[in-house]
Amino acid sequence: MIIVHHLNNSRSQRILWLLEELGLPYEVKRYERDAQTMLAPPELRSVHPLGKSPVITDGGQTLAESGAIIEYLAGKYGAGKLVPADGTPERMRYTYWMHFAEGSMMPPLLLKLIFDRIETGPMPFFAKPIARGIAGKVKGAMVLPNLERLLNFMEGELAKSEWFAGPQFSAADIQMSFPLEAASMRAGLNESRPKLWAFLKNIHARPAYQRALEKGGKYELLR
Numbered sequence: 001m002i003i004v005h006h007l008n009n010s011r012s013q014r015i016l017w018l019l020e021e022l023g024l025p026y027e028v029k030r031y032e033r034d035a036q037t038m039l040a041p042p043e044l045r046s047v048h049p050l051g052k053s054p055v056i057t058d059g060g061q062t063l064a065e066s067g068a069i070i071e072y073l074a075g076k077y078g079a080g081k082l083v084p085a086d087g088t089p090e091r092m093r094y095t096y097w098m099h100f101a102e103g104s105m106m107p108p109l110l111l112k113l114i115f116d117r118i119e120t121g122p123m124p125f126f127a128k129p130i131a132r133g134i135a136g137k138v139k140g141a142m143v144l145p146n147l148e149r150l151l152n153f154m155e156g157e158l159a160k161s162e163w164f165a166g167p168q169f170s171a172a173d174i175q176m177s178f179p180l181e182a183a184s185m186r187a188g189l190n191e192s193r194p195k196l197w198a199f200l201k202n203i204h205a206r207p208a209y210q211r212a213l214e215k216g217g218k219y220e221l222l223r
């Protein structure tokens, strides 16, 4: 039996969605973030040393890292579903977006989250102007322009085809959902980028996405 170690409001929502799209049986073991720190509870470290989510167990195997989990599940159980055929241009795009999500898109989104918190979080009054000044500078010089470029790039790519890998929905779209949902919460992704906005609307309307929400519980990404 596949067990998904699922942290609330997290990337593991993608794994539940993939399993629903593939129609596979699985079990969800839920973990709750610490309300103050938002970190995962220590029990997750007994499943995998890094203690992050998602992580799955399947028989004797334990696997972490969303992209690796998606490739493993689709490859082992998908019977060709949600993965473009080997050697096609779609497969190349599939691989690109599968890596892009965590490799290129999540780091600036995480930096934005951290620097926003530095700007607004509590600290001694004498440290505030310095901390805010540094946070504002890093965001203005690096984080925001980078996010703008990434969003424009993705908008342009979705003008070429409805889905990231091509005309067919694929597991790369599942992997891309989390950074785009996070971008809509904290990086100004909205209707002004109609292709990306339509992508979000379309994935949220999928019955498998909705079933995964029921399995995973509350899903509200951090601002």
Ligand SMILES: N[C@@H](CCC(=O)N[C@@H](CS)C(=O)NCC(=O)O)C(=O)O
Residues within 6 Å of the ligand: 007, 009, 010, 011, 012, 038, 039, 040, 041, 051, 052, 053, 054, 064, 065, 066, 067, 102
């Ligand atoms: N690149 C990893 C990132 C894993 C990750 O950072 N997961 C977050 C949830 S979205 C987490 O477990 N955060 C809680 C913590 O770091 O304690 C992946 O895609 O699986």
